[in-house]
Amino acid sequence: MTIFWIFLGALIASSVxxxxxxxxxxxxxxxxxxxxxxxxxxxxxxxxAWIASSLAEGEAQAAGMGLLLFGAILFGLIFLTIRIDVIxxxxxxxxxxxxxxxxx
Amino acid sequence: MALENENTEKNENTxxxxxxxxxxxxxxxxxxxxxxxxxxxGAALLGIEMPGDSGKAYGITEHDTFPVEMNSEYKRYDQRGxxxxxxxxxxxxxxxxxNEYLGKKMGVxxxxxxxxxxxxxxxxxxxxxxxxxxxxxxxxxxxxxxxxYKWEGAISPNKYQFSSPDExxxxxxxxxxxxxxxxxxxxxxxxxxxxxxxxxxxxxNKTEGQKLDHKNSASPDMVFQxxxxxxxxxxxxxxxxxxxFDAINAAPGILEHAAVGNEYSDMGNxxxxxASFIRLxxxxxxxxxxxxxxxxxxxxHAGLGELSRIGxxxxxxxxxxxxxxKVITDLPMTPDKPITFGVKEFCTTCMKCADAxxxxxxSREKEPSFDKATISTSAGVKRWSLNCEKCIxxxxxxxxxxxxxxxxxxxxxxxxxxxxxxxxxxxxPAKSLLRYFDELFGYGKIDTVQKTKEFWxxxx
Numbered sequence: 001m002t003i004f005w006i007f008l009g010a011l012i013a014s015s016v017x018x019x020x021x022x023x024x025x026x027x028x029x030x031x032x033x034x035x036x037x038x039x040x041x042x043x044x045x046x047x048x049a050w051i052a053s054s055l056a057e058g059e060a061q062a063a064g065m066g067l068l069l070f071g072a073i074l075f076g077l078i079f080l081t082i083r084i085d086v087i088x089x090x091x092x093x094x095x096x097x098x099x100x101x102x103x104x
Numbered sequence: 105m106a107l108e109n110e111n112t113e114k115n116e117n118t119x120x121x122x123x124x125x126x127x128x129x130x131x132x133x134x135x136x137x138x139x140x141x142x143x144x145x146g147a148a149l150l151g152i153e154m155p156g157d158s159g160k161a162y163g164i165t166e167h168d169t170f171p172v173e174m175n176s177e178y179k180r181y182d183q184r185g186x187x188x189x190x191x192x193x194x195x196x197x198x199x200x201x202x203n204e205y206l207g208k209k210m211g212v213x214x215x216x217x218x219x220x221x222x223x224x225x226x227x228x229x230x231x232x233x234x235x236x237x238x239x240x241x242x243x244x245x246x247x248x249x250x251x252x253y254k255w256e257g258a259i260s261p262n263k264y265q266f267s268s269p270d271e272x273x274x275x276x277x278x279x280x281x282x283x284x285x286x287x288x289x290x291x292x293x294x295x296x297x298x299x300x301x302x303x304x305x306x307x308x309n310k311t312e313g314q315k316l317d318h319k320n321s322a323s324p325d326m327v328f329q330x331x332x333x334x335x336x337x338x339x340x341x342x343x344x345x346x347x348x349f350d351a352i353n354a355a356p357g358i359l360e361h362a363a364v365g366n367e368y369s370d371m372g373n374x375x376x377x378x379a380s381f382i383r384l385x386x387x388x389x390x391x392x393x394x395x396x397x398x399x400x401x402x403x404x405h406a407g408l409g410e411l412s413r414i415g416x417x418x419x420x421x422x423x424x425x426x427x428x429x430k431v432i433t434d435l436p437m438t439p440d441k442p443i444t445f446g447v448k449e450f451c452t453t454c455m456k457c458a459d460a461x462x463x464x465x466x467s468r469e470k471e472p473s474f475d476k477a478t479i480s481t482s483a484g485v486k487r488w489s490l491n492c493e494k495c496i497x498x499x500x501x502x503x504x505x506x507x508x509x510x511x512x513x514x515x516x517x518x519x520x521x522x523x524x525x526x527x528x529x530x531x532x533p534a535k536s537l538l539r540y541f542d543e544l545f546g547y548g549k550i551d552t553v554q555k556t557k558e559f560w561x562x563x564x
Contacts, residue, residue: 049312050522054545057518061546 004052008045015041036081044074124294148324163528164420166441172404172411173467175474178484181398184328187480188245188441188494189303198493201500208503209233209361210320215503220552222432224560229358229504233365240372240393242319248302248395252372255334255390257379263386266435273433273437276341276382283377284370287421289342289406291431292439293337297405298397302331305474331396333432335388341431342380342399342406345370347510349518350562353548354555355511356462357560361504364427368393371429379431387435399483407440410447414466414509415490418447420527423515446531447515449471453489453536456543457509460550465494466509512548514539 001095019037029037047070054063183189191202195277207213215221240251249255267271269312273290280288304327345502351363354534375391382389390396400417403409409419409426418424454562458466467477467488476482477489498506510516517523542548 025221053522054519057520059546065545 001053001056005040008049008052011048011066012041012045015044029086030082030085036077040074040077043070043077047074078095119365142202142241143468154334163531164443164445165193166443168441170405171442171444172401173377173486175484175486175512177474178296178482179480180296180298182298182301182302183246183303184326185480186246187496189326189477190274190480191246191496192303192318194322198496199322201496203348204500205496205503205505206318206320208500209242210237212320215358215501218553220354220359225358225362229365232331232362232369235369236365237319238371240369243372243393243395244368245318245395246303247318248304248392252376253391253393253395256557257389259277259383259388260386269436269438272435273439275439276378276435280341280343280374280378280379283376283381284345284374285343286346287408287419288427289344289403289440290437291342291402291406291410293339293342294402294405296338297401299331299395299511301328303328326435333390335434337388337432338434339432339437340397340402340406341375341433341437342403342408342423343371343378343429343431344403344408344417344419345374345427345429347425347427349425349516350555352425352507352516353511354552354559355507355550356498356502356504357552357556358504359556359559360511362506364507367427371427375429375431379433381431382435384433385435387433389431389433389435390432391429393429396432396519397430399430402430403428404442405439407443411487412446412447412513413451414455414513416510418515420445420512421519423517424510424513425516445527446535450514450530450538452512454539456512456514456548460508460512460548461495461499462506462508463491464495465491465498466492502538508550511550514542514548516548 019029019034019041025034047066050066050070051063054060054066118416184193187198188202191198193199197496204213208215211226211522215226235252236242238404240253241247243250243253266275276290277288294332345367345466347367348363351366354360371393373392379389400411400415404411408415408428412424414424416424417426417428419426452470455468458464458468467490469475469488472487473489474486475482475489477491478493480492481489495506515527519525526538526542529535
């Protein structure tokens with residue numbers, strides 16, 4: 001399992017650098033997205049660790065259910081992280097519409 | 105214009121130094137590195153052992169007083185009321201069941217059964233119990249002073265002077281772990297946990313030829329006496345021995361019984377060795393298994409775990425999958441404090457053991473109470489009372505000691521980080537959901553045939 005934990009650490013590091021080079025450099029990351037990305041990376045690591053640890057102790061059903069439940073939550077987190085600025089800007093727009101209604 | 109543009113570019117380069125071909129700023133690099141460090145630390149946190157090892161870690165509360173409610177009805181336990189000795193004593197309802205269990209255990213009565221009840225399993229069980237049966241003369245029902253549990257032993261005339269009770273505790277704990285205990289705790293000596301009457305040997309006054317072997321049958325001959333010590337005890341060292349996870353999970357088959365027997369054999373070994381160590385340091389010591397006093401309250405008093413719905417000890421590290429033994433001594437030591445870690449609260453919502461029990465021997469009352477399930481139950485203790493008569497009836501049918509309750513308990517897990525996280529969850533409002541998730545994730549399933557196969561096929 002020691003190799004697995006090293007692998008997981010490397011995976012987290014790679015994920016952060018991937019996000020940085022792919023999106024931050026291209027100016028696609030905001031603070032909200034970084035927070036979302038950090039939570040997603042940690043949750044993803046937790047999911048992988050759960051699956052690996054369950055398989056290591058011979059609990060195949062626990063590994064499968066972990067993949068299903070924690071994986072579904074991970075997809076939700078990734079979706080939210082991608083859409084967060086869109087949601088924010090939509091919210092901002094609707095607030096602006098409410099405070100400054102267009103006069104006809 | 106071309107010259108101006110070139111100058112502007114040069115100025116920008118001076119203001120924001122970049123590294124790498126893609127133009128990453130130094131400040132950005134440092135900021136992200138900090139983020140990366142936090143991420144790596146998070147991953148490392150998943151890998152390290154979570155609190156719970158020391159028994160005094162996160163989620164564990166220490167108490168100055170005994171954490172189980174008792175009232176004035178409580179009296180020292182008379183071992184003649186123990187369900188085993190009611191059987192040995194010839195009680196009509198219990199004796200046939202005890203006879204059947206003992207006969208099946210020793211192979212006198214054949215055990216029927218398919219996979220999980222084969223020759224390999226019986227051989228393993230015989231081997232696991234062999235020290236307890238052959239050397240300790242089957243002390244397990246609670247016979248005192250047999251085999252490795254003998255009370256006599258040479259005491260060094262040179263009394264080792266420990267600098268303080270704290271130092272004595274530290275040394276004795278180290279020695280106990282070295283000598284084979286998985287966990288050790290120190291309780292103050294408390295008369296309440298000592299049997300008022302103890303069964304000393306099954307047939308002390310009979311010659312070899314007259315003996316009715318208590319290993320094979322419920323002999324009606326017993327010798328009992330008021331429990332008295334040849335010295336004034338000050339402390340009790342209590343030892344936790346972990347039973348094999350895979351074998352216990354094959355409950356209620358013969359492998360489970362092998363796991364129990366293995367620890368019974370180790371109990372005598374460890375109690376004997378620690379008692380010898382204390383005697384060689386110049387102090388009195390009495391090694392005990394199930395005899396002389398109640399192990400569960402002593403273990404609670406020694407800070408090793410908490411009382412559960414099953415009526416047995418649940419430890420932070422191994423759950424209920426443990427056996428206990430102890431050494432009573434006059435070596436002054438600093439006792440540990442009793443602990444709780446949410447077992448009682450979790451047991452009120454879980455009831456997985458009560459649902460799984462084939463004989464409905466485990467209480468289904470939501471809250472613990474002072475009610476007694478049988479005449480073998482101690483009065484005056486607020487807890488879930490186990491019906492030991494129903495329980496032993498299943499032992500008789502199976503020829504093993506069942507342990508379905510231990511195998512299904514959500515606290516019965518490998519020592520892994522994810523289960524430590526779940527254990528922390530038992531102390532949150534989410535505790536009522538944890539049994540559902542425990543079952544959803546497939547933990548604690550009872551399937552003797554499959555689990556027996558897995559046991560033999562699993563690489564060690």
